[in-house]
Amino acid sequence: MGFRIFIFILFFTGTTNSIAEPFTVSNIDSLDTQLKSQNGLELANTLIEILEYYQNINVDSSVFYATKLITLSDSLKYTDGILAGNASLINADFTKGAYYSGIERGLPLVNQNYEEEGYHLANLFLAVGNCYGSLGLYRSGIEYYLRAREIFAPLNSFEKLNTVANNLGALYIRLGNFESALEVFSNMNIAAGSKALRVTTKVNFGFIYFGLNDLEKAENYFLDVFDFGDDAIEVRAKAISSFKLGDLYTQKKDYQQALTYFNRSLDYFSILENEAQTMNPLNGIAEVYYKTGKLDQAKEIALQSERIGEKTQTLSELNSVVSLLADIYKEQGDYKKAFEYSIKNRALNDSLNINQRNQEIQVKEAEYNFERKEEELRREQSVKLKNQRIVLSGVTSFFLISLVFIFVFYSSKKNKEKANLRLESLNKDLEETNKIKNQLFSIIAHDLRNPLSSLYGLVTLLEMKVADKKELERLIPELVSQFKHTSTLLNNLLNWSKSQMQGYKIVPTKFDVNELVRTNIELLSHRFKEKEISVVIKDENSLSVFADKNMIDLVILNLLSNALKYCDKKDEVTIYSESKPDFITFSVKDTGTGIPENKIGLLFTSSFYSTNGTRNEAGTGLGLMLCKEFIEKNGGKIWVESDFGQGTTFHFTLPVTDYKLDS
Known part of the structure; x- marks a missing residue:
């Protein structure tokens, strides 16, 4: 039984102040509030404190704030940040187990000289x-x-x-020292440490x-x-201690x-x-069954x-169980299987040795690449400095003579370029607007006129008293369906037109977004x-x-209507969400076409792409354009994933x- 993967390594426990109170949710909320009113070094130091909180809690939040901190600190030339x-x-x-990436990221920094x-x-x-x-390069880790x-x-x-x-002690354990x-x-002063350390x-x-x-001592500690x-x-x-107690007994x-x-141990790992x-x-259970002669149970596990x-x-543990299976089959007299697993055991041993060598080679390559880049940079800087000294005097005088001419020429050229770019942009906008106008006229001419023509035809039949009851029963449901589509279309047209004319003020x-979901499901029930x-x-x-409730209400209605349109009997629509520190992602998933x-x-484009639904329901594509418009106006984003014939999922985020304050 190996124990390599079980040794505990800790990182970033504690804060920059050794006597500081532990972080709580209220602490982090307070720091998050401070971000909105700070800048410069003050903001950078608050970001550092926030990072201390997120290290062992949320990797995504940690990466988000770390990236923000590095960008700010680079501009301030703030080494600590x-x-x-x-x-x-x-x-x-x-x-995440991306150990090579971590080493490559760290090497340029650990090899620099710092004043403090x-x-x-x-x-x-x-x-x-x-x-x-974690790569098994324990001696380098110890250094x-x-x-x-x-x-x-x-x-x-x-x-x-x-x-x-x-962590140092953990690596000595891995080395068998x-x-x-x-x-x-x-x-170690363990009693004064955190609960995680204890x-x-x-x-x-x-x-x-x-x-x-x-x-005996091992048992007591576990x-x-x-x-x-x-x-x-x-x-x-507890999972690890349970496993080692099993090993011990x-x-x-x-x-x-x-x-x-x-x-x-199995329960805890679950x-x-x-x-x-x-x-x-x-593997431990299988070994116990093997040692107690319960070969069938041992083989099953x-x-x-x-x-x-x-x-x-997981090659190391796989190698252990393959070796055990070879012994089990041998004990059962199945020598063919025993031989197969012996071969597999030898191949896994070779793979483990090759993996270890590859890990060492990859890390050495990372170190070599860093050193080579450093040397190239130094050489380039040396050549540049020499060339600069040679041409400096000539460039200075030429620069002074040419300055006025360049300034005039550049200003003129820049203004012309700006005018051309502006003209090009206006032409594109005009083409897009004209395309949208033509499409909207087409929608109005076709999708709005058809239901009116149907209604006119029905009224004419009633007036002439030529349609019997059976004929009316056939026509009315179809007419109702057309008017449902027309009502939705009119609503989308009016809202989209209002947003395009900047008449839709965001409030x-x-x-609670789930309240809107339930309301719209009830509406479409x-x-x-x-x-x-x-x-x-x-x-x-x-x-x-935090968004405009009316806009999001319309987005949810459109997405549910879209799912309804492309689903049929026995299909399912699922609404689920995922919470992050700064936003929530909502998803509407269907098992439709x-x-x-x-x-x-x-x-989501002005192409107005749409197809008929499972029961020939018509569409225009305008609803999805409206969804994109409203989600983005509220600081979110929207996207789609689909497997043709299997279903579609629309995702959107909201802060x-x-x-606006955060940004």
Whole structure:
């Protein structure tokens, strides 16, 4: 049983002030409010504080604020902001498993000379060390951790020193150097650390004593983990401790206890939705069944683990279970299968060795590329400086003589270019307007005139008393359908025309968008029932957005009507949402006819692309143009995904706060 993937590495726990209070939701809301009234260095420092909050909570928010911080800090030439933002991006790479990207991002920064080596530079070394360690390049990781510790020490940043020590000790464990790991962890001030640090050190102490074969101490440390709560990092600690206790009791030949803890580990990993790591307890269960002679049960569990390994490409654990399957088949007398799995085991061993070498080569390439770029840059700067000295005197005099002439010529040329560009823009606008005008006249002439002609025909038949009751029953539903379409079309035409003439004033407010969804579903309920289409709202909870309620009401009505149009009997329309810190994404998904791939680009444009619905319902494409117009006016965006013949999903975003103030 390997334990490589289970060692805990921590990053960015704590704040820049070692005595600061832990962040809470109210703290972060207060900082978010400050952003709207700050600029310059004050804004950069607030962004750094916000990043400290998001590091272990939300990767997307962390990347968003880090990018914002780097852009601002570059313009201010603010070194701390540049370092803090990049360290945060490297930690995002680390969280996503993009370790090479993290190293490439960090190398240009860690190799620079700084006037002061402060907190944020140390964080950068720590982040790069995490990436090296996770690639299995433990010695390089240790070098970066030692460098981070060297900078943190005089800053009295005890929380950070604990984090570095924890990660350093974890790498010593991975190297099998349990004595050095024990020395590192024993010198840590764990009691003064965060809860996350306390629970991870318990796990790592368990690994150390397990490695030193002191099973009693290892057992006590792993059992202590179950006294903690149910945060994500604590559940992960319990999952790992349960697995290692199963391993420990297997070693003690207490197989019943081993199975209890392996199954408990499976439950915890299921909570974390980490399918790859379920292989370790599954392999443990299979091994217990194998050792106790229950070969069929052992084979069933091992094959389940193998399927997960093939799917997730978790080669180390896959190799373990393949080796076990070879032994199981051999024990059952199925020598052909045993031979096949022995071959597979050898191939996986080769792959693991090749992967390790490839990882080392890729990192070396990243380091070489950085050094080569640095050398090329230095050479280019040297040549440029030499050339500048030669031509400086001649250029200066020529520049002074030519200055007036250039200024006059440039101004004239610039004005002419501006006039040409303006004329070209006006021509394009005129062509587009003319195209829209012709299309609108076509819509009015066709889509509005047809229902009126039908009505005229019906009234004429009634007046002449030539239509019997059966004929009227056939004509009236068709007429009703045409007028429903006409009513929607008129509504869209009026709203779109009003928006084009800038007569539609946006009045954004806070409101529950799910309330609008329910209202519009109720409005269209008889049409959904008529076509036998089911409608599902995935999240019934209140979802507040900041937008013009009337505009969004019309958007939702159009998207639901669109889904209704292209669905038929037994189809389903699903409305779901995803919340982010600054916006909410809403989706209207249907299992209808879908859109051909070559036609998707025509939606939301002035091409007025539309096709008839499943029951020959007519359309103009104007509704989707209106949706795009209104969503974008409210600071959101709208897009579509479709699989022709399978269904379509329209997504749109809306801000949760005043997007104009945010921007």
